[in-house]
Amino acid sequence: xxxxxxxxxxxxxxxxxxxxxxxxxxxxxxxxxxxxxxxxxxxxxxxxxxxxxxxxxxxxxxxxxxxxxxxxxxxxxxxxxxxxxxxxxxxxxxxxxxxxxxxxxxxxxxxxxxxxxxxx
Amino acid sequence: xxxxxxxxxxxxxxxxxxxxxxxxxxxxxxxxxxxxxxxxxxxxxxxxxxxxxxxxxxxxxxxxxxxxxxxxxxxxxxxxxxxxxxxxxxxxxxxxxxxxxxxxxxxxxxxxxxxxxxxxxxxxxxxxxxxxxxxxxxxxxxxxxxxxxxxxxxxxxxxxxxxxxxxxxxxxxxxxxxxxxxxxxxxxxxxxxxxxxxxxxxxxxxxxxxxxxxxxxxxxxxxxxxxxxxxxxxxxxxxxxxxxxxxxxxxxxxxxxxxxxxxxxxxxxxxxxxxxxxxxxxxxxxxxxxxxxxxxxxxxxxxxxxxxxxxxxxxxxxxxxxxxxxxxxxxxxxxxxxxxxxxxxxxxxxxxxxxxxxxxxxxxxxxxxxxxxxxxxxxxxxxxxxxxxxxxxxxxxxxxxxxxxxxxxxxxxxxxxxxxxxxxxxxxxxxxxxxxxxxxxxxxxxxxxxxxxxxxxxxxxxxxxxxxxxxxxxxxxxxxxxxxxxxxxxxxxxxxx
Amino acid sequence: xxxxxxxxxxxxxxxxxxxxxxxxxxxxxxxxxxxxxxxxxxxxxxxxxxxxxxxxxxxxxxxxxxxxxxxxxxxxxxxxxxxxxxxxxxxxxxxxxxxxxxxxxxxxxxxxxxxxxxxxxxxxxxxxxxxxxxxxxxxxxxxxxxxxxxxxxxxxxxxxxxxxxxxx
Numbered sequence: 001x002x003x004x005x006x007x008x009x010x011x012x013x014x015x016x017x018x019x020x021x022x023x024x025x026x027x028x029x030x031x032x033x034x035x036x037x038x039x040x041x042x043x044x045x046x047x048x049x050x051x052x053x054x055x056x057x058x059x060x061x062x063x064x065x066x067x068x069x070x071x072x073x074x075x076x077x078x079x080x081x082x083x084x085x086x087x088x089x090x091x092x093x094x095x096x097x098x099x100x101x102x103x104x105x106x107x108x109x110x111x112x113x114x115x116x117x118x119x120x
Numbered sequence: 121x122x123x124x125x126x127x128x129x130x131x132x133x134x135x136x137x138x139x140x141x142x143x144x145x146x147x148x149x150x151x152x153x154x155x156x157x158x159x160x161x162x163x164x165x166x167x168x169x170x171x172x173x174x175x176x177x178x179x180x181x182x183x184x185x186x187x188x189x190x191x192x193x194x195x196x197x198x199x200x201x202x203x204x205x206x207x208x209x210x211x212x213x214x215x216x217x218x219x220x221x222x223x224x225x226x227x228x229x230x231x232x233x234x235x236x237x238x239x240x241x242x243x244x245x246x247x248x249x250x251x252x253x254x255x256x257x258x259x260x261x262x263x264x265x266x267x268x269x270x271x272x273x274x275x276x277x278x279x280x281x282x283x284x285x286x287x288x289x290x291x292x293x294x295x296x297x298x299x300x301x302x303x304x305x306x307x308x309x310x311x312x313x314x315x316x317x318x319x320x321x322x323x324x325x326x327x328x329x330x331x332x333x334x335x336x337x338x339x340x341x342x343x344x345x346x347x348x349x350x351x352x353x354x355x356x357x358x359x360x361x362x363x364x365x366x367x368x369x370x371x372x373x374x375x376x377x378x379x380x381x382x383x384x385x386x387x388x389x390x391x392x393x394x395x396x397x398x399x400x401x402x403x404x405x406x407x408x409x410x411x412x413x414x415x416x417x418x419x420x421x422x423x424x425x426x427x428x429x430x431x432x433x434x435x436x437x438x439x440x441x442x443x444x445x446x447x448x449x450x451x452x453x454x455x456x457x458x459x460x461x462x463x464x465x466x467x468x469x470x471x472x473x474x475x476x477x478x479x480x481x482x483x484x485x486x487x488x489x490x491x492x493x494x495x496x497x498x499x500x501x502x503x504x505x506x507x508x509x510x511x512x513x514x515x516x517x518x519x520x521x522x523x524x525x526x527x528x529x530x531x532x533x534x535x536x537x538x539x540x541x542x543x544x545x546x547x548x549x550x551x552x553x554x555x556x557x558x559x560x561x562x563x564x565x566x567x568x569x570x571x572x573x574x575x576x577x578x579x580x581x582x583x584x585x586x587x588x589x590x591x592x593x594x595x596x597x598x599x600x601x602x603x604x605x606x607x608x609x610x611x612x613x614x615x616x617x
Numbered sequence: 618x619x620x621x622x623x624x625x626x627x628x629x630x631x632x633x634x635x636x637x638x639x640x641x642x643x644x645x646x647x648x649x650x651x652x653x654x655x656x657x658x659x660x661x662x663x664x665x666x667x668x669x670x671x672x673x674x675x676x677x678x679x680x681x682x683x684x685x686x687x688x689x690x691x692x693x694x695x696x697x698x699x700x701x702x703x704x705x706x707x708x709x710x711x712x713x714x715x716x717x718x719x720x721x722x723x724x725x726x727x728x729x730x731x732x733x734x735x736x737x738x739x740x741x742x743x744x745x746x747x748x749x750x751x752x753x754x755x756x757x758x759x760x761x762x763x764x765x766x767x768x769x770x771x772x773x774x775x776x777x778x779x780x781x782x783x784x785x
């Protein structure tokens with residue numbers, strides 16, 4: 001087995017241990033807890049306010065949060081390959097990355113000033 | 121310590137037009153963030169938007185000088201290739217963008233829409249279109265396709281009070297995302313078969329290697345054709361066109377019908393002309409079918425429409441058929457005809473939709489043929505321009521539309537595509553019928569019923585929309601009267617390599 | 618390398634079981650969570666193929682972004698969130714079966730066509746090709762323009778989403 005797979009074997013072992021522990025805890029809970037299903041329990045939890053009414057089950061506003069998350073998720077994907085090459089890319093890479101991040105930050109500032117991040 | 125990597129040399133001039141538009145769009149987003157809804161925001165945004173387009177146009181002019189005297193510029197590791205072909209279509213895109221912006225000034229005020237976002241999205245979309253005209257790599261083509269599409273989905277749905285606008289946005293988005301996925305699959309298959317995404321790289325790979333099994337590459341080519349066929353609204357990938365053109369705000373319809381089509385054909389002509397000239401025998405029959413179907417469906421379906429925007433949507437499908445004839449010949453003569461047709465068509469269609477924009481009243485929802493009855497009698501100039509633009513689209517002599525059709529037909533004849541030629545002529549006859557029907561309706565006095573008089577409100581056309589109308593009419597007329605110059609430009613722009 | 622084969626089959630069986638769970642589940646949220654298992658399995662398969670960067674992109678984008686969008690989509694629509702067989706079943710099993718078999722056929726034909734009988738030998742060069750640093754060098758050396766265009770794309774998408782979701 002090569003070095004590459006040996007490294008990922010430890011990752012796999014870690015994931016397996018985590019899954020085992022997680023499953024054990026949930027399984028223990030399942031054995032101990034009472035089970036009384038009610039339809040109310042399936043209603044979306046929305047910070048204590050009543051989500052019933054309107055077309056959807058939650059406010060469309062939350063959609064923008066999901067989109068902001070996706071945006072910065074994609075940003076993270078591009079930051080990784082830059083970060084591992086930080087030294088060899090030098091100033092050139094820094095500038096390219098700065099342009100990338102600044103443009104995305106402007107989007108965030110826009111969303112903030114537009115008031116979509118405000119609650120209420 | 122790893123050695124520093126070699127950075128690609130960047131010819132900044134070559135990518136400046138895209139940068140100008142994108143920067144203007146970003147500045148507008150900043151303005152909106154900083155100034156919010158101050159009264160100054162709107163005029164400031166208009167100035168920024170127009171200066172962005174004008175700056176991009178100035179750079180295109182400079183690039184034209186450089187490329188004309190030297191040779192095509194290939195820069196940023198071969199991702200971008202600026203040649204006369206790209207510049208020609210870039211100018212078409214910029215022209216359509218400028219017209220759209222000018223047309224939108226009064227429109228946004230009349231409809232009470234959020235101006236900065238609208239203008240920023242138009243600019244970002246136009247930046248994507250420009251990137252498309254000079255893209256020399258399938259990845260750049262795909263990203264440009266997305267950058268031009270995503271703002272357009274939003275712009276189609278921008279007038280959220282109107283249900284038809286929301287419907288247009290959803291339809292365009294679902295079908296557009298689907299077609300983008302197909303295009304991307306085509307890119308992946310082409311990469312799988314040739315090992316590169318660079319258009320020139322694919323061409324040289326195919327020139328030096330014989331593929332034992334061509335299935336993967338042929339499937340890739342087919343998917344690329346489907347994805348781009350959707351963007352240029354070629355039948356059978358046209359289903360979205362009537363609904364989206366009808367529902368979108370009218371200046372955006374003008375933008376979509378002119379600039380998107382130019383960008384889509386830029387990609388079609390370049391990808392197939394540069395990367396797959398050796399596979400001509402395989403893709404020409406497919407393009408033949410697309411051209412025939414577009415001509416037939418576009419012209420026949422337009423006849424039965426009662427909504428003027430839908431009629432013009434189907435007519436734009438028929439126009440795509442004519443451009444596809446030029447593309448199908450796969451000769452430089454055919455490319456020249458396609459380019460000239462795109463140029464003329466852009467200004468004819470922007471002009472027609474500009475008339476629809478100024479002729480209707482607040483709400484932008486009265487576009488049935490009955491609403492236009494008697495327009496030329498009440499408002500002779502506006503109605504007269506509508507007649508001019510539809511007749512130009514029909515291809516009457518002394519307009520650019522005539523020259524464009526003539527060029528396409530002679531290119532088809534030269535390539536011995538007589539079937540296409542005959543179908544094209546027949547389609548021209550059928551389309552002439554409904555263009556004349558529009559002209560006739562505009563000239564007949566309407567019945568004096570109270571509710572059927574929606575066109576009375578805006579008596580005056582604002583100066584910017586007026587400028588657009590006059591400029592479009594003048595361009596269409598000039599191409600018709602002195603076609604030599606434009607034919608010459610289009611001929612210069614046909615050399616892809 | 619038999620270890621690789623064993624790992625492949627373990628993952629493949631788990632993925633297939635989870636994929637069946639996606640379509641069989643009576644609870645749409647559970648279906649989305651089964652999808653996470655399938656996607657994570659795909660990420661692990663990429664690792665087996667020594668495509669390290671692709672694997673982590675799979676985790677970030679698919680498990681991170683796409684599934685989150687699924688869950689938001691479920692929340693924003695009237696999709697029933699409790700076990701309700703009737704509400705989720707729209708009687709298109711046969712149509713679904715036809716499409717699934719068609720896609721399977723196309724993929725098999727394509728893969729056999731392109732790679733049938735070929736053996737890819739594992740080497741250190743192959744591993745370094747899939748490493749993040751290699752991809753990074755490529756992004757910044759060759760694909761700079763696409764990289765910057767992506768930021769414009771994301772900005773346009775965000776502005777568009779805010780415009781469409783705004784209240785006023």
